[in-house]
Amino acid sequence: MKLSVAITSLLLVSHSLVSIAQRTPVSYVNTLIGTAPANTESARQHSEASSELKGQTLPSVGVPYAMTQWTPQTRASETKCIAPYYYTDTRMHGFRGTHWLNGSCVQDYGSVTLMPLSGSLKVKPDERASAYRHETEVASPSYYKARLDDYAITAELTGTSRSGLMRFTFERDGEAYVLVEPNSDEGEGFIQVFPEKGEIVGYNPVHRIYQGSGQPAGFSGYFVIRFDRPITQYGTWTKDAIQANTATAQGRGQREGVGAYVGFGSKKQVVTARIGTSFTSIEGARRNLEAEIGNQSLEAIRKTNENTWNQSLGKMAVKGSEEDKTLFYSTLYRTKMSPRLFSDVNGNYPSFAGGTSIMTANGFDYYCDFSLWDTFRASLPLHTLLDPGKTAHMMQSLTMKAEQGGWMPIFPCWNQYTAAMIGDHVLSVMADAYVKGVRDFDVEKAYTYLRKNAFVANADPKSYIAGQGRRALASYLQYGYVPLEDPVKEAFHKQEQVSRTLEYAYDDYCLSVLAQGLGHKDDAAQLQRRALNYQHVIDPATGYARGRHADGRWIASFDPFAKRASFITEGSPAQYTWFVPHDVAGLSRIMGGKERFLSKLDTLFEQGHYWHGNEPNHQIAYLYAYAGQPWKTQRWVSKIAREEYSTTPGGLSGNEDGGQMSAWLAFSMAGLYPVCPGSPNYVLGSPLLEEVQFNLDNGKKFTIRAQGVSEQAPYIQSATLNGKPFTRTYLTHQEIQQGGTLVLRMGKQPNTQWGAKPEDAPPSLSGR
Known part of the structure; x- marks a missing residue:
């Protein structure tokens, strides 16, 4: 009996280990990180903005650098600094094809929202919104699911570069509706229903922000939506006034609402919507839809999507705790939301800066x-x-x-x-x-x-x-x-x-x-x-x-x-003083020499003046390496990474800002950082992961292995590069591209001798 129990336990452990070993990079991604108010020390100490503006990420579905991403919507606007989704919101307005700049304080543009509902027809976002629960929410880069409890509807999303697929399961009897809303805050959207074809088309004109704010940007977000069920009723609305059996609606400005609805009958059913998007035309959206989705199922698109993410995320293969793998791959995912693919499958894109002509990208994809x-x-x-x-x-x-x-x-x-x-x-x-x-x-x-x-x-x-x-x-x-x-x-x-x-x-x-x-x-x-x-x-x-x-x-x-x-800009003089990444040695001399340089760095960190929640601070912890004290870089990088990031919805200390907040962590968890882009050097820090393997596009592999690393052992004791002793505090891009292995032996106490010689420091414009 004891032997049988032991064998069973061993089998269960073995199965668990196999399951962990077989997990793919995309399976570790938590897309909800950064969707809630930040709960980090940096945000509490330094932020002067509304707490909901921290993170500003989305649980978006799509592929890397997609033209359009697909997200649940809890805020019905394209208003500046209001993201489409917040974790703390309790009601959902719909599901959006979004062009939100990930983690930003800008505005969405050219977007479109679909909302399923059953029973009575309601078009105002706040009136039609449904309660949902995070317990029934599934969020990954390749697939999103939520249950709209008010309507007993399960919504599922997946997507490609320029197109998306939504599936709505109506779990009870009652007229099954899908609302479609071009989210023009200016009330200039257009929409048209073709009931005989089971299709809705439309566009949402884009307006500028910052310089020229409010002026037309010279293009629109276009969409084509195809349903797989016969449409039994339809209509439109403007200014929230519903007009049954009307196929076309054009917003006339003055920030009035505009949209269309279609009904599919009152029985329990599943309705699938296939959506193409484009910045050039309705026909461009239709071409994108045909090329990327066609008649494929949600399961097929989801599988292809997963493979795409695994290939992209797998360019950095890591070893570490399960928690750190979740932290890392979620971080790496967020770096791949932008820049945004802007050209259609045939290469067409709107001319930059409001030109009226349609350009064609020959031999390249056009990004913005x-x-x-x-x-x-x-x-x-x-x-x-x-x-x-x-x-x-x-x-x-x-x-x-x-x-x-x-x-x-x-x-x-x-x-x-x-x-x-x-x-x-x-x-x-x-x-x-x-x-x-x-x-x-x-x-x-x-x-x-x-x-x-x-x-x-x-x-x-x-x-x-x-x-x-x-x-x-x-x-x-x-x-x-x-x-x-x-x-x-x-x-x-x-x-x-x-x-x-x-x-x-x-x-x-x-x-x-x-x-x-x-x-x-x-x-x-x-x-x-x-x-x-x-x-x-x-x-x-x-x-x-x-x-x-x-x-x-x-x-x-x-x-x-x-x-x-x-x-x-967005900080203190003490913080911005350190933005001389190209000539750190020269900055040190102006300050009065290495000792004053180090003393000011110590003051910034030890007295709590460092602010990780905004980008001008991001290189500062790595500057100790330029002055012969890389062990302090190791101390502070490790501390920042552990305190300013987590796997909770509030796990970002500042706006994601197009992937930068996460890119800092992705590099830092691997053990290096590009302090001075424009130079080929990466300054070494303190890895959080046991091993990171870069699977490079040239077929080579470069591995950083941190032996004995832990939160209690963040200090480099010694290092070898391809088996030879290594004391430099930086790697070159060429060294990485050539492939090889950097082994870092980590410990609990700083080794003040490693990397302390002037020749070990990264080069600066005016020398070391």
């Missing part, structure tokens, strides 16, 4: 929604490392935007110029791609427009106001910094002169790298000199970034730890 102020830091470098082919398409997309609009866009979203954030970080992402071997795009053409951004102040008031050209470039070129006298009025973020100077100096460094690589030596030399402009806004007396007048005087009233200063 880059959120470059956020994603240049780690999100786009992660794409460059894992998906160099897609990165080339993204770089070509940016080049085409410049050709069509006349200027290289700085923060391209909604297929428009925006002037939304500061800096000129398109220079960073293109230089980073180039130095890491991604060159399958028109680099010389791109350089022409990048150079224009850096050297030409836009003198045309109309196009400058619309967002073309660097903000305050004339001042920057005249003084070598943006003085306080320049209010930078033609920008969404006005003033912020010191932050602009720091970011422009870094961007100039990046363009110098690209200029050098392309043989433009005079440009490279001039840009390298300009890359030192950061020195003009670091006050040697205090060692902090500080506002400066045109005559050279420093701003009189100054507190480096003030949470908001007019000359700083």
